[in-house]
Ligand SMILES: Cc1cc2nc3c(=O)[nH]c(=O)nc-3n(C[C@H](O)[C@H](O)[C@H](O)COP(=O)(O)O)c2cc1C
């Protein structure tokens with residue numbers, strides 16, 4: 001039984017998210033997803049959808065066995081509870097794999113770190129990021 005953890009903001013879902021979660025699930029047997037708390041999303045605009053609603057939406061997706069809200073202060077608390085064999089980072093996530101490996105080792109957590117693949121953009125019209133969806137809404141619906 002291989003347990004995998006994926007994580008992210010997941011504000012306004014799109015097929016890129018589904019691709020990431022399918023890819024992460026294919027790395028093992030059981031997929032747990034940690035949904036970032038709004039207070040911790042500091043590297044981009046904070047999410048529109050509230051924390052618990054983002055957790056519910058992610059938890060309803062087919063590849064996901066359980067969706068958890070992240071810890072507000074210490075990102076390793078949910079990892080210690082879930083005890084994954086693999087952490088699947090998204091293809092574009094800003095985390096430094098080596099630093100994360102070192103931090104996990106410091107906390108005595110033994111798990112592999114892998115990267116998921118990107119979903120190819122084969123048509124211009126594909127909306128494969130939450131930021132793009134929000135820009136389109138602003139462009140087309142706000143005068
Ligand atoms: C191993 C790992 C565990 C994480 N756990 C949490 C957590 O408990 N709470 C939280 O708010 N964010 C947590 N995060 C951070 C977010 O999920 C995510 O990295 C970031 O805030 C948003 O990334 P995105 O731009 O890919 O959506 C974790 C990240 C990693 C890599």
Ligand SMILES: Nc1ncnc2c1ncn2[C@@H]1O[C@H](COP(=O)(O)OP(=O)(O)OP(=O)(O)O)[C@@H](O)[C@H]1O
Nearest residue numbers: 008009010016020090091092118119128129130131
């Ligand atoms: N097009 C995509 N292909 C593969 N994975 C994706 C794609 N879009 C998002 N993901 C993955 O989904 C996870 C959560 O992504 P996140 O919530 O940051 O979405 P986003 O749509 O990229 O957001 P934003 O546009 O605000 O940066 C990340 O690990 C990210 O790599």
